[in-house]
Amino acid sequence: xxxxxxxxxxxxxxxxxxxxxxxxxxxxxxxxxxxxxxxxxxxxxxxxxxxxxxxxxxxxxxxxxxxxxxxxxxxxxxxxxxxxxxxxxxxxxxxxxxxxxxxxxxxxxxxxxxxxxxxxxxxxxxxxxxxxxxxxxxxxxxxxxxxxxxxxxxxxxxxxxxxxxxxxxxxxxxxxxxxxxxxxxxxxxxxxxxxxxxxxxxxxxxxxx
Amino acid sequence: xxxxxxxxxxxxxxxxxxxxxxxxxxxxxxxxxxxxxxxxxxxxxxxxxxxxxxxxxxxxxxxxxxxxxxxxxxxxxxxxxxxxxxxxxxxxxxxxxxxxxxxxxxxxxxxxxxxxxxxxxxxxxxxxxxxxxxxxxxxxxxxxxxxxxxxxxxxxxxxxxxxxxxxxxxxxxxxxxxxxxxxxxxxxxxxxxxxxxxxxxxxxxxxxx
DNA sequence: AAGTGTGAACCTCTTCACAGCA
DNA sequence: TGCTGTGAAGAGGTTCACACTT
Numbered sequence: 001x002x003x004x005x006x007x008x009x010x011x012x013x014x015x016x017x018x019x020x021x022x023x024x025x026x027x028x029x030x031x032x033x034x035x036x037x038x039x040x041x042x043x044x045x046x047x048x049x050x051x052x053x054x055x056x057x058x059x060x061x062x063x064x065x066x067x068x069x070x071x072x073x074x075x076x077x078x079x080x081x082x083x084x085x086x087x088x089x090x091x092x093x094x095x096x097x098x099x100x101x102x103x104x105x106x107x108x109x110x111x112x113x114x115x116x117x118x119x120x121x122x123x124x125x126x127x128x129x130x131x132x133x134x135x136x137x138x139x140x141x142x143x144x145x146x147x148x149x150x151x152x153x154x155x156x157x158x159x160x161x162x163x164x165x166x167x168x169x170x171x172x173x174x175x176x177x178x179x180x181x182x183x184x185x186x187x188x189x190x191x192x193x194x195x196x197x198x199x200x201x202x203x204x205x206x207x208x209x
Numbered sequence: 210x211x212x213x214x215x216x217x218x219x220x221x222x223x224x225x226x227x228x229x230x231x232x233x234x235x236x237x238x239x240x241x242x243x244x245x246x247x248x249x250x251x252x253x254x255x256x257x258x259x260x261x262x263x264x265x266x267x268x269x270x271x272x273x274x275x276x277x278x279x280x281x282x283x284x285x286x287x288x289x290x291x292x293x294x295x296x297x298x299x300x301x302x303x304x305x306x307x308x309x310x311x312x313x314x315x316x317x318x319x320x321x322x323x324x325x326x327x328x329x330x331x332x333x334x335x336x337x338x339x340x341x342x343x344x345x346x347x348x349x350x351x352x353x354x355x356x357x358x359x360x361x362x363x364x365x366x367x368x369x370x371x372x373x374x375x376x377x378x379x380x381x382x383x384x385x386x387x388x389x390x391x392x393x394x395x396x397x398x399x400x401x402x403x404x405x406x407x408x409x410x411x412x413x414x415x416x417x418x
Numbered sequence: 419a420a421g422t423g424t425g426a427a428c429c430t431c432t433t434c435a436c437a438g439c440a
Numbered sequence: 441t442g443c444t445g446t447g448a449a450g451a452g453g454t455t456c457a458c459a460c461t462t
Contacts, residue, residue: 010403014403017403031442033443047446048432050444056444056445078409082409091303095304098300104406107405146409169411169415171408172404172405178248186414188404191223194222195381196316197222199381200287204287206394252421256421256424257424268462421462424457424458426456427456428453430452431450432451433448433450440441440442
C-alpha cells in the first residue's frame with residue numbers, strides 16, 4: 001500500500017463524516033463535487049484522495065454512499081477497534097470526552113487519568129477515570145496506542161514520557177509545548193493560541209487593515 | 210507588503226511563543242537553529258519565515274530575542290489590540306477562556322455568549338458572559354472582529370451567521386461542520402474527530418500495523 | 419569561523435484537462 | 441451526456457547551498 005499523507009488522511013476522515021450525515025439524511029449516491037462542497041475543497045481533490053482507498057465510483061452515478069463509507073472504514077479504522085487514553089480531566093478533557101462520546105464506534109476513550117482525587121475513581125461521560133499513578137499499567141493492560149494530552153504545559157512532557165514508555169505510538173497534544181518523543185511516535189499538536197492568532201491576523205487583513 | 214501564508218503566520222506565532230519563554234529564562238540571543246528545534250522545524254524554515262517581517266539578525270550573533278519579539282509583535286498584532294468574542298460557554302468554551310487568559314495581552318476574549326441563563330450575566334474567568342440575544346449589539350459596540358465558536362453542531366451555522374452579520378471577519382470553529390460564510394471571512398476549523406483519527410491512523414502505522 | 423539572507427532546486431500538494439465509461 | 445480516474449501541468453512550501461557579514 002502506498003504512503004498517504006496526513007493531509008489526505010484528515011480529508012478522508014472528513015469525507016466519512018460528511019458521508020455519515022448524508023446517509024442519515026437518506027442520500028444514497030453522491031458525486032465528487034457534492035462531497036467537495038460539503039468538505040470545502042475541490043472535486044478533483046476528492047477524486048484524488050479517494051484513489052488512496054480501494055473503492056472506485058462509477059461515471060454518471062458517482063459513488064454509492066454506503067459502499068464508500070465502508071471503504072473508508074476499512075481504510076481508516078483498525079478492524080479490532082482502537083482504545084484511546086485521555087490525560088487531564090479539566091474543562092478541555094471533559095469537552096473532548098463529551099465530544100467524542102459515541103461519535104466513532106471504534107475509537108473510544110476507554111481510560112482517563114488525572115492527578116486530582118476528586119476526579120479519579122469515578123465515571124465521567126461514560127469513561128472510567130483513574131489516578132495518574134496507574135497510567136502505565138492500565139495503558140499496557142488495555143493495549144492503548146493513542147493518547148490525548150489535555151494537561152497544563154508544565155506537566156505535558158512528563159506525561160508524554162510516561163505514555164510513550166507505556167507503549168503509546170500517537171499523541172494528540174493540546175499543551176503549548178513541542179514535545180520531545182522518539183521518531184516512531186506520531187504527534188499532532190493543537191495549539192489554540194496559534195490558531196487564534198492566525199485567525200486574528202487574517203481577520204485584520206480582511207477587514208481592510 | 211507581500212502576502213504571507215497561513216502556515217507561515219502559524220509558525221511566526223509559534224516562534225514568538227518560544228521566544229517569550231526564552232526571554233523569561235534570561236536568554237538574550239538566539240540562533241535560527243535553536244529556534245528551529247524549539248519549534249520543531251528546520252533552521253532554513255525559520256530564516257525563510259523571518260524574511261516576512263522586518264527584523265533581520267546578524268551573522269555570528271544570531272537574533273536579539275527582545276528585538277525579534279518586538280518585530281513579531283509589530284507584524285502579528287493589531288496595534289490597537291484586538292477583542293475576541295466566544296460563543297458557547299460549555300466545557301470547551303471554558304477551557305479556551307482559561308487557556309487564553311492572560312496569555313496574549315492584545316488578544317483578549319472580551320465577551321462570551323451562551324443560551325443558558327445559569328451562565329449569563331456573570332463573570333467567568335475574568336470575562337463577562339452575555340445572553341446570546343445581545344450578541345449583535347455587543348459585537349458592534351466592542352468592535353469585535355474575531356469570533357470563537359464553541360457551540361454544538363446544530364447551532365454553529367446559525368451563530369456563525371449572526372457573528373458575520375455583526376461584522377466579524379474571522380472565525381475559529383470547533384464545531385464539526387463546514388460553515389458557509391462570505392469569502393471575505395477567514396475560517397479556521399479545528400475538528401477534534403479529524404485530528405484524533407489522523408493520530409489513530411498513524412499510530413497504527415507506527416506500531417507496525 | 420560560524421551564522422544569516424536568499425536565489426534556485428526540490429519536493430509535495432492541488433488543479434487541469436481529457437480519455438474512457440455507463 | 442456527464443461523471444470518474446488519472447497523467448501532466450501548475451502552485452505552493454521546504455530545503456539546499458553559498459555569497460556575505462561580523
